[in-house]
Amino acid sequence: MNFIAKLELAQQKNNSLLCVGLDPVLERLPISCRRDKEPFLSFNRALIEATADLVCAYKPQIAHYAACGAEVELLATIRYLKENYPDIPVILDAKRGDIGSTAEKYAIEAFERYQADAVTVNPYLGGDSLEPFLGYAEKGVIILCRTSNPGGADLQGLMVDGEALYLKLAHLAAGEWNKKGNILLVVGATWPAELARVREIVGKIPLLVPGIGAQGGDLKAVLDAGLDSRGLGLVINSSRGIIYAGSGVDFADASRQAALALRDEINRHRRRLS
Amino acid sequence: MNFIAKLELAQQKNNSLLCVGLDPVLERLPISCRRDKEPFLSFNRALIEATADLVCAYKPQIAHYAACGAEVELLATIRYLKENYPDIPVILDAKRGDIGSTAEKYAIEAFERYQADAVTVNPYLGGDSLEPFLGYAEKGVIILCRTSNPGGADLQGLMVDGEALYLKLAHLAAGEWNKKGNILLVVGATWPAELARVREIVGKIPLLVPGIGAQGGDLKAVLDAGLDSRGLGLVINSSRGIIYAGSGVDFADASRQAALALRDEINRHRRRLS
Numbered sequence: 001m002n003f004i005a006k007l008e009l010a011q012q013k014n015n016s017l018l019c020v021g022l023d024p025v026l027e028r029l030p031i032s033c034r035r036d037k038e039p040f041l042s043f044n045r046a047l048i049e050a051t052a053d054l055v056c057a058y059k060p061q062i063a064h065y066a067a068c069g070a071e072v073e074l075l076a077t078i079r080y081l082k083e084n085y086p087d088i089p090v091i092l093d094a095k096r097g098d099i100g101s102t103a104e105k106y107a108i109e110a111f112e113r114y115q116a117d118a119v120t121v122n123p124y125l126g127g128d129s130l131e132p133f134l135g136y137a138e139k140g141v142i143i144l145c146r147t148s149n150p151g152g153a154d155l156q157g158l159m160v161d162g163e164a165l166y167l168k169l170a171h172l173a174a175g176e177w178n179k180k181g182n183i184l185l186v187v188g189a190t191w192p193a194e195l196a197r198v199r200e201i202v203g204k205i206p207l208l209v210p211g212i213g214a215q216g217g218d219l220k221a222v223l224d225a226g227l228d229s230r231g232l233g234l235v236i237n238s239s240r241g242i243i244y245a246g247s248g249v250d251f252a253d254a255s256r257q258a259a260l261a262l263r264d265e266i267n268r269h270r271r272r273l274s
Numbered sequence: 275m276n277f278i279a280k281l282e283l284a285q286q287k288n289n290s291l292l293c294v295g296l297d298p299v300l301e302r303l304p305i306s307c308r309r310d311k312e313p314f315l316s317f318n319r320a321l322i323e324a325t326a327d328l329v330c331a332y333k334p335q336i337a338h339y340a341a342c343g344a345e346v347e348l349l350a351t352i353r354y355l356k357e358n359y360p361d362i363p364v365i366l367d368a369k370r371g372d373i374g375s376t377a378e379k380y381a382i383e384a385f386e387r388y389q390a391d392a393v394t395v396n397p398y399l400g401g402d403s404l405e406p407f408l409g410y411a412e413k414g415v416i417i418l419c420r421t422s423n424p425g426g427a428d429l430q431g432l433m434v435d436g437e438a439l440y441l442k443l444a445h446l447a448a449g450e451w452n453k454k455g456n457i458l459l460v461v462g463a464t465w466p467a468e469l470a471r472v473r474e475i476v477g478k479i480p481l482l483v484p485g486i487g488a489q490g491g492d493l494k495a496v497l498d499a500g501l502d503s504r505g506l507g508l509v510i511n512s513s514r515g516i517i518y519a520g521s522g523v524d525f526a527d528a529s530r531q532a533a534l535a536l537r538d539e540i541n542r543h544r545r546r547l548s
Contacts, residue, residue, distance in 0.1 A: 023376070063372060063379035069387060071345060097396055098337060098369050099423040102297070105337035113343060122371055124398040124418060126425030144398060149373040151400030158434045158442060165439070168432060 002182060003118050003140030004206060006089050011056040011232060013087065017270075018263045019208070020051055021093070021239025022060040022077060026068065028244055030251045040065065040073040045080055047243055050252035051259045052085045057117075059208075059237055061093040078114055089117035091208070091235075095144060096133075097122035103132040111136050118142055120186060120208070123169055124155075127177050137180045143173050145198060148188025148211030167197060174202040184208060189236075192221035204228045206235055212262075213241030219262075223269040231274050238262055277392050277414030277456060278480060280363050285330040285506060287361065291544075292537045293482070294325055295367070295513025296334040296351065300342065302518055304525045314339065314347040319354055321517055324526035325533045326359045333365040333482075333511055352388055363391035365482070365509075369418060370407075371396035377406040385410050392416055394460060394482070397443055398429075401451045411454045417447050419472060422462025422485030441471060448476040458482060463510075466495035478502045480509060486536075487515030493536075497543040505548050512536055 001009075011017060024040040036042035048058065058081060065074040078090050092114055096106040110119035110133070118140025121133055133141045146156050146166040156166040173183050185202060187195045189211035198207065207226055212219055219236070226234045242262070246254025275283075285291060298314040310316035322332065332355060339348040352364050366388055370380040384393035384407070392414025395407055407415045420430050420440040430440040447457050459476060461469045463485035472481065481500055486493055493510070500508045516536070520528025 025375075061372075061376055061379075063370075063376050063383060067379040067382040067387060069345065071343065095372050095396075096337075096369070097371075098335075099421060099426075101299075102335055102337050105335075105341040108341040109337060113341060122369075122396045122398050124396050124429055125421050125423060126428030126430070128423055128425030129421075147373060147399050147403075149399060149402055151402030152373075154400030154446065155398055155439065155443065156400070158439065160432045160434055160439075165429065165432065165434075169429065172428065 002138045003089060004182065004184070006087070006117060007056060007140070007206060007235065008232060010088050014053055014056060015267060016054055016056045016263045017234050017236050017266050018055050018259060019057040019059050019091065019235045019237040020047065020055050020242050020259060021237050022047065022058055023064045023239045023243065025064060030247055030249065032249060038073050038076065040070050041076045041080070044077040046252040047255050048081060048085065050256040051242070052088060054256070054259045054263050055088065057089045057091050057235055059091040059093050061239070075114060078116065082115060091118045091120065091140070091142065092116035093120045095120050095122050097125050097129055099125055099129050103129050107132040107136065111139050118184070120144065123173070127172065130177060134177070134180055134182060137182055139182060140184055141182055142184040142186055142208050143169070145169055145173070145185040146187045146191055146194050148190045152188065166194065167201060170198045170201040174205055186210065187226070189218070189222045192218060192225040195222060196225035199226055199228065199233070204230070204233055206233050208235045208237060210237045212236055213238045219265060220269055223266065223273065227270065227273060231270050236266055276412045277363060278458070280361070280391060281330060281414070281480065281509065282506060284362050288327055288330060289541060290328055290330045290537045291508050291510050291540050292329050292533060293331040293333050293365065293509045293511040294321065294329050294516050294533060295511050296321065296332055297338045297513045297517065299338065304521055304523065306523060312347050312350065314344050315350045315354070318351040320526040321529050322355060322359065324530040325516070326362060328530070328533045328537050329362065331363045331365050331509055333367050335367040335513070349388060352390065356389060363414075365392045365394065365414070365416065366390035367394045369394050369396050371399050371403055373399055373403050377403050381406040381410060385413050392458070394418065397447070401446065404451060408451070408454055408456060411456055413456060414458055415456055416458040416460055416482050417443070419443055419447070419459040420461045420465055420468050422464040426462065440468065441475060444472045444475040448479055460484065461500070463492070463496045466492060466499040469496060470499035473500055473502065473507070478504070478507055480507050482509045482511060484511045486510055487512045493539060494543055497540065497547065501544065501547060505544050510540055
């Protein structure tokens with residue numbers, strides 16, 4: 001089964017568009033996890049056990065592991081997910097991008113070493129730089145389109161033939177680059193009007209939307225702008241708002257409550273719009 | 275001492291603009307290295323010992339290590355360089371790019387975990403995404419501008435207000451983004467005319483130029499187009515042409531000969547142009 005089909009099955013099974021970002025930072029972990037020999041794995045396992053029936057995907061961000069040499073804990077987290085929750089896809093948030101044989105190595109890193117179901121990539125190097133990723137037809141390749149940070153417009157917002165660069169990119173990604181139908185795009189929650197324009201261009205291609213919560217994105221506006229004609233097509237990511245919902249011994253319960261509340265709030269808006 | 279000063283000292287000391295890319299691939303290593311418990315480290319040490327008086331920098335490409343879980347060998351290679359050749363800067367080729375707290379983690383990965391002197395980064399996410407890297411004033415931040423692959427033009431070549439996107443980027447990088455004077459740019463050897471236009475915009479900012487050798491870039495044209503007014507300002511990278519120059523027990527000697535030939539060929543053109 002390819003990534004988009006797996007994602008949509010998980011969305012239906014758990015009635016959820018929510019993706020939880022697994023971005024552990026040692027100083028923010030509950031003391032019980034910090035004492036563990038593998039603190040990130042201990043934290044992630046507790047979060048996953050508490051939320052696995054509420055999400056459509058998990059998204060570990062690799063820099064959080066690479067900064068402190070915790071690749072082994074990232075591997076163990078994904079292995080734990082595959083063994084216990086094989087129906088929930090894993091998105092490796094890595095934003096990789098390089099050319100030729102080096103891009104092949106990055107694709108091996110994401111899809112073979114880490115066994116991710118999808119990876120985020122950066123399009124600045126052009127279509128051929130993405131081919132080594134796209135060649136894994138069963139995997140998802142999630143291309144940065146319009147990012148949620150203020151400086152995102154520095155390049156993405158430049159006008160090309162009367163159209164912003166990120167819209168040009170959306171045309172390329174949904175069109176000639178998408179030969180195997182395994183492309184998705186990243187569009188930040190902070191720009192709902194731009195999300196709506198991307199949706200017009202890409203049809204039913206799913207969009208990964210970070211920026212809800214800590215970054216201030218407006219959930220209702222995101223759903224108005226981004227849902228496809230089936231009430232699907234969005235993967236709404238929240239990291240800090242869920243994984244740091246609590247900090248005591250009951251942190252996993254607090255994360256479950258936060259995930260439940262966000263999933264249900266998303267679903268209320270979806271019902272209203274259907 | 276900041277990165278650009280360290281780089282220029284190494285260029286002067288070794289009379290060299292040559293950077294050697296340390297991009298090991300297990301199947302291509304000499305049998306003597308493959309048998310070693312740490313094959314990449316064994317290979318890299320031999321290459322470094324054979325070429326350290328001929329180069330201005332080494333550039334390990336992190337994907338080659340990450341694809342097979344060899345982070346420890348990358349760390350050991352850089353530690354070996356720092357201990358034995360502290361005057362030669364290390365460029366970590368990682369092409370990272372993300373926002374906010376995640377970009378901070380990537381900067382920690384490059385500059386604190388790996389102790390690199392410089393790192394390559396991707397500008398698609400805009401100026402604020404680079405600030406966590408640029409905040410390390412002593413370190414070099416080498417921004418992708420115009421890459422050497424055919425698809426590089428897909429986005430980089432799009433026209434913005436009558437000027438290609440990569441030239442817009444060059445203006446931003448050399449101007450408002452470069453508050454600490456620690457920015458460099460990547461411009462591929464396959465586009466000498468475009469290299470010349472970047473040089474016009476960025477003054478004496480050093481340019482890292484991959485694509486000589488295996489990728490077919492024309493060395494003479496690159497030097498004509500890219501040297502600054504002092505006959506400096508370029509870091510000419512070669513990876514496969516040097517590290518795989520030989521494959522037998524004498525592979526390091528073959529690499530030395532290849533490095534010497536390329537350094538001297540670069541210098542012949544520099545003298546002609548001076």
